[in-house]
Amino acid sequence: MAEPALPENELWLLSFYRTSEISGALFFGRLARSLSGPIQHDMTKHFADESLHSWYWTSCIYKLGAEPLKLADAYQDQYVSVAGLPANLMEVLALTQVFERRVINQYALHSRVPNLKVEVAETLERIMPDEKWHIEWVGKALKQMEPDYGAENVKAALTRYTDADREVYRKTMAEHEDRVKDLMSPKRR
Amino acid sequence: MVDKTEVVKAMARFLRQPVEKLHDDDVLTDLVAESFVLVELVIQLQEEFGVRFGQQELQGVRTVGDLTELIASVARK
Numbered sequence: 504m505a506e507p508a509l510p511e512n513e514l515w516l517l518s519f520y521r522t523s524e525i526s527g528a529l530f531f532g533r534l535a536r537s538l539s540g541p542i543q544h545d546m547t548k549h550f551a552d553e554s555l556h557s558w559y560w561t562s563c564i565y566k567l568g569a570e571p572l573k574l575a576d577a578y579q580d581q582y583v584s585v586a587g588l589p590a591n592l593m594e595v596l597a598l599t600q601v602f603e604r605r606v607i608n609q610y611a612l613h614s615r616v617p618n619l620k621v622e623v624a625e626t627l628e629r630i631m632p633d634e635k636w637h638i639e640w641v642g643k644a645l646k647q648m649e650p651d652y653g654a655e656n657v658k659a660a661l662t663r664y665t666d667a668d669r670e671v672y673r674k675t676m677a678e679h680e681d682r683v684k685d686l687m688s689p690k691r692r
Numbered sequence: 693m694v695d696k697t698e699v700v701k702a703m704a705r706f707l708r709q710p711v712e713k714l715h716d717d718d719v720l721t722d723l724v725a726e727s728f729v730l731v732e733l734v735i736q737l738q739e740e741f742g743v744r745f746g747q748q749e750l751q752g753v754r755t756v757g758d759l760t761e762l763i764a765s766v767a768r769k
Contacts, residue, residue, distance in 0.1 A: 580727070
């Protein structure tokens with residue numbers, strides 16, 4: 504039997520990234536549509552980036568001869584069950600800041616995978632500068648929100664979502680340990 | 693001072709539902725399937741009525757009536 508174009512674990516992970524980018528685009532798109540004021544500009548760019556990234560991953564998977572898997576939940580959807588709903592814009596941005604850090608760490612980790620496919624490496628390279636900008640603009644926006652929301656509340660929200668992220672990451676890794684080990688293995692081809 | 697009827701009207705507009713179909717005891721998570729849409733609703737209402745509250749205040753909110761009361765009470769402070 505012929506080998507699948509893309510190994511199952513790799514297809515799953517690339518589809519996981521794609522799902523996460525789509526969820527981010529849908530959420531930021533809705534917020535960008537309804538919000539006004541100075542944040543609207545950067546949030547609309549953020550929405551556009553996430554949307555493009557989901558296209559990059561889709562295109563990458565197709566180039567590798569496969570079709571994206573339909574995954575029900577995105578990584579960030581799990582934050583709500585662990586840390587509760589963000590109740591205001593500052594809390595949304597705090598959650599975003601924590602999530603974006605996780606994304607950039609994950610993409611950096613993936614870019615160090617042995618024998619990384621050219622298509623995947625190129626997609627990661629295309630996405631990374633945007634991810635860095637996401638952390639930058641959200642960080643600045645949170646700083647600007649401190650007088651309104653209280654610096655201590657901003658700090659508390661960041662701490663709460665950082666703790667939630669650790670828990671979600673631990674659960675995700677435990678659930679998909681085999682896939683991740685396989686991908687990171689130096690023996691993979 | 694926030695008129696609770698106006699809050700319910702704003703919710704109905706967001707949910708694209710006739711206002712008479714919204715009741716105080718309607719559970720928010722039944723009206724909005726996705727949690728992040730609920731976040732958007734809560735943020736939009738805060739923007740529209742010029743109020744602000746955090747997760748702690750939102751924790752006890754389950755129904756349309758709870759959310760309306762929260763917005764009205766924060767506006768009174």
